[in-house]
Amino acid sequence: MRVLVVTAVPVERDAVTRAFGGTPETLALPGAELHRSGAFDVLAGGAGPSAAAAATAFALARATPAPASASCGGTPPRPYGLVVSAGIGGGFAPAAPLGSLVVASGIVAADLGAETPDGFLPVTALGFGRDRFTPPPALVREVAAATGAAPGPVLTVSTVTGTADRTAALLAAHPGALAEAMEGFGVAEAADRAGVPVLELRAVSNTVGPRDRAAWRIGDALAALTQAFGKAAPVLEGWKGRNSHEDLEG
Numbered sequence: 206m207r208v209l210v211v212t213a214v215p216v217e218r219d220a221v222t223r224a225f226g227g228t229p230e231t232l233a234l235p236g237a238e239l240h241r242s243g244a245f246d247v248l249a250g251g252a253g254p255s256a257a258a259a260a261t262a263f264a265l266a267r268a269t270p271a272p273a274s275a276s277c278g279g280t281p282p283r284p285y286g287l288v289v290s291a292g293i294g295g296g297f298a299p300a301a302p303l304g305s306l307v308v309a310s311g312i313v314a315a316d317l318g319a320e321t322p323d324g325f326l327p328v329t330a331l332g333f334g335r336d337r338f339t340p341p342p343a344l345v346r347e348v349a350a351a352t353g354a355a356p357g358p359v360l361t362v363s364t365v366t367g368t369a370d371r372t373a374a375l376l377a378a379h380p381g382a383l384a385e386a387m388e389g390f391g392v393a394e395a396a397d398r399a400g401v402p403v404l405e406l407r408a409v410s411n412t413v414g415p416r417d418r419a420a421w422r423i424g425d426a427l428a429a430l431t432q433a434f435g436k437a438a439p440v441l442e443g444w445k446g447r448n449s450h451e452d453l454e455g
């Protein structure tokens with residue numbers, strides 16, 4: 206099965222492809238370069254949910270076979286069976302310490318909604334849109350077992366959290382959240398519209414809280430990301446899709 210992995214920046218993309226060894230083949234896409242290693246296509250789609258959604262949607266559309274009537278012959282594209290949002294992220298203390306891994310049991314749009322005097326209302330409470338996607342639970346369990354990643358909700362934010370007050374507000378609105386990053390929901394929105402399951406895997410580079418850039422451990426997190434993909438690759442590549450009763454309901 207082919208897997209599309211979407212990171213924000215090129216150093217994250219390269220941390221993922223390093224896990225597969227060798228030199229990836231590169232393919233030019235508008236606005237990005239796809240790095241192909243075996244079954245894995247890895248793309249640095251840009252930072253933030255909008256860039257991530259656009260890059261993911263483009264890569265998915267490019268790999269979707271045209272209807273037979275529109276086909277011009279040649280080698281048909283091989284569609285993706287799974288999309289993974291991956292990279293570094295902020296971890297909520299104490300559940301997700303520096304250098305640890307988190308696999309999303311839920312991919313949550315943490316700041317998509319309305320602020321009210323009584324607190325945050327997600328878009329779903331306003332009567333439209335979606336505010337979360339649920340990766341296949343069996344796949345989450347398998348990846349957690351293979352990599353040691355903690356399973357739990359991962360928040361997608363458009364602004365990196367930088368104060369204790371905002372950290373507390375996020376945890377109050379999203380109890381049990383393990384990590385935050387900036388792309389997962391955008392990647393998931395594009396994958397869902399293409400009917401492809403999605404996963405999010407993050408290596409913790411910093412603690413969510415008052416901004417302290419000097420305390421970020423990006424190198425350690427990128428090394429953890431490489432290790433994680435080395436261990437998760439057989440699970441991701443071999444995953445057969447909606448293969449359990451639970452996943453059919455999820």
Ligand SMILES: O=C(O)c1cccc(C(=O)CC[C@H]2O[C@@H](n3cnc4c(=O)[nH]cnc43)[C@H](O)[C@@H]2O)c1
Nearest residue numbers: 213216252253293294295365366385386387388423
């Ligand atoms: O400065 C560098 O050398 C560097 C190297 C690799 C990556 C970066 C990034 O800034 C990546 C941005 C990317 O990381 C995610 N991220 C990381 N920590 C947080 C956080 O606390 N809150 C939200 N997002 C975080 C996010 O997905 C960014 O797109 C820099």
